[in-house]
Amino acid sequence: MMSFLPVVIGIFERGFIGAFIVMAIYLASRVMKFDDFSIEGTFGLGGAVVAWSLLHKTDPWLALLFGCLAGGISGSVTGLLHTKLGLNKLISGIVVTTMLFSISINIGGANVALGNAPTIFSLIHFIPFGTLILLAAMALSVAFIFIWYMKTENGFILRSTGINEQFVTSLGKSVPLYITLSLILANSLSALAGGIFVQYSGFFSAFGNVGILIAALAGCMIAELLALNMFIMAILGSIVYQLIIAITIEFQVEPSWQKLITGLLIVVILVVKKLESKKSKGTVAV
Secondary structure (H helix, E strand, C coil), rough: CCCHHCCCCCHHHHHHHHHHHHHHHHHHHHHHCCCCCCHHHHHHHEEHHHHHHHCCCHHHHHHHHHHHHHHHHHHHHHHHHHHHCCCCCCHHHHHHHHHHHHHHHHHCCCCCCCCCCCCCHHHHHHCCCHHHHHHHHHHHHHHHHHHHCCCHHHHHHHHHHHHHHHHHCCCCCCCHHHHHHHHHHHHHHHHHHHHHHHHHHCCCEEECCCCCHHHHHHHHHHHHHCCCCHHHHHHHHHHHHHHHHHHHHHHHCCCHHHHHHHHHHHHHHHHHHHHHHHHHHHHHHH
């Protein structure tokens, strides 16, 4: 039982970290209908900024703030490339995430260990399940903040922008502004996840963000199969995804196959959703 407990705790801890990226995917792709590839790049950027900051004696929480700001700025660049320069949504994200790879390496290096640098987990290491509790509190806090924000007038307009741009324009609001705002928020979340992961793992790798987007997409799609608010379900979806990966490891599947498994999982979810859609249409027709 004791050997099983650390595995379960690890699943939940990684799930809570991944929840921030799942929320970012949901905000950009589902709310704004903007498939933003730069979310993968800002995960690495957030990690690089936090690693550099910690190694230069910066407060761990302040380092996370710096990481979020860097992610937000990157998101604004993606938004401006699309809204001001007219680049395709997909191309805008790909261009930014490509540039961020070089920026991240130059900030944090290819591989950097934090050593004895203090982290947000340093002060709670003596508390039983302290890391798990802190990560859960952070993920739930961010989820509830976004639930509240989406109920505000500003949040309503942001959601409306993804549904009907003409309606937003008729209200006298700027569509490009709200598109860019959604990308700033989404990429700040992704950078926050990257920064937390660096402090959680104790090291930064320039290649640590590879495949993070597809993993977050899988978590988002799992969350969509569930009920209740998506920002809350993002947490559960991320945990379920980590559970699936843990099960593959338990069956001694090589880590090199994880990306293939993730891709197949997404295909299965898409097929299930399509079958459910056809079934519901058939029921209505009857």
